[in-house]
Amino acid sequence: MFIDITKNINTKTKIFEGDPIYSVSKVSEIKNGDEFNLSKIEMGSHFATHIDSPKHFFDEGADVSQLDINLICGKCVVVSVNQAIDENFLKSLQLEPKSRILFKSEGKFGITDDGAKYIATLETRIVGTDAMDIEDSCNEGFCCHKILLGNGIPIIEGLELFNVRDGEYRLICLPLKMDGLDGVSLRVVLEECSI
Numbered sequence: 001m002f003i004d005i006t007k008n009i010n011t012k013t014k015i016f017e018g019d020p021i022y023s024v025s026k027v028s029e030i031k032n033g034d035e036f037n038l039s040k041i042e043m044g045s046h047f048a049t050h051i052d053s054p055k056h057f058f059d060e061g062a063d064v065s066q067l068d069i070n071l072i073c074g075k076c077v078v079v080s081v082n083q084a085i086d087e088n089f090l091k092s093l094q095l096e097p098k099s100r101i102l103f104k105s106e107g108k109f110g111i112t113d114d115g116a117k118y119i120a121t122l123e124t125r126i127v128g129t130d131a132m133d134i135e136d137s138c139n140e141g142f143c144c145h146k147i148l149l150g151n152g153i154p155i156i157e158g159l160e161l162f163n164v165r166d167g168e169y170r171l172i173c174l175p176l177k178m179d180g181l182d183g184v185s186l187r188v189v190l191e192e193c194s195i
Contacts, residue, residue: 001191001192002172002189002190002191002192003163003164003169003189003190003191003192004160004187004188004189005049005102005159005160005161005164005188005189005190006048006049006159006160006186006187006188006189007048007049007158007159007160008048009022009043009047009048009185010022011023011024013047013048014132015044015047016044016046016132016133019044019046019047020042020043020044020047021042021043022041022042022043022044022047022048023041023042023043024039024040024041024042025039025040025042026038026039026040027039027040043185045181045182045183045184045185046157046182046183047185048158048185049156049157049158049159049160049185049186049187049188050156050157050158050183050184050185050186051064051067051072051154051155051156051173051175051183051184051186052145052149052154052155052156052157052182052183053066053067053149053154053175053181053182053183054149054150054152054154055180055181055182056145056149056182056183057142057145057146057149057150058149058150061149061150062152063178063179063180063181063182064175064176064177064178064181064182064183064184065175065177065178065179065180065181067154067175069174071125071126072100072125072126072154072171072173072175073170073171073172073173073174074100074125074170074171075099075100075168075169075170075171076099076100076101076102076126076168076169076170076171076190077095077099077100077101077102077166077167077168077169078102078104078161078164078165078166078167078168078169078190079093079101079102079103079104079166080104080105080166081103081104081105081109082105082109083109084109084110084111084112084115084136084138085103085105085109085110085111085112085115085136086111086112086114086115086136087112087114087115087117087118089115090115090118090119091118095122095124096122097122097123097124098122098123098124098125099122099124099125100124100125100126100127100128100171101119101124101126101127101128102127102128102129102130102156102159102161102171103127103128103129103130103131104130104161104162104164104166105129105130105131106130106162107129107130107131107132108131109131109136110129110131110133110134110135110136110137110139110144111127111129111134111135111136111144111148112136112138112139112144113136113139113143113144113147115136115144116143116144116147116148117147119147119148119153120147120148120151120153124153125153126153126154126155126156126171126173127148127153127154127155127156128155128156128157128159128188129155129156129157129158129159130158130159130160130161130162131157131158132157132158133157134148134155134157156173156186156188159188164190169190169191169192169193170190170191170193171188171190172188172189172190172191173186173188174186174187
């Protein structure tokens, strides 16, 4: 069974302060006598459920089209969080190296700089959160993003995890292959199965 953990995209979807506003306009409509319906979409590259590639903070970093699907898709663990995600908390989870981690915090908690450094030492493949921003509120200068993306670890933000139990799943995360982009909205699902 699949669980969709993607936010719906519409004009009410929250945006990160300063990001472009989402809008849809009609290019052609059957009801107006056109042969087909065609829409034009405008939005930022980090809208709703989306992935950050290293290019988000590093000009020479990999863009979304260069992310390795074999690394970002696969076995993952969902973990509930009720505190800042720091090194001590992460050590208590006894995470496996090269894992994929999704943090369920009701959008309230982020990763500290020492937490990000610890995640990098585990050679984690991808990190996700149900928050709009993976940063802890005490972080300055997007340090968590820079540590993770600087170590080639993509970030998923804006997941819908409220109906997901803690545990192991198979993560399916497929960014569009858009050359040069630093991030892109995506559809993310979890598969409940024996892994």
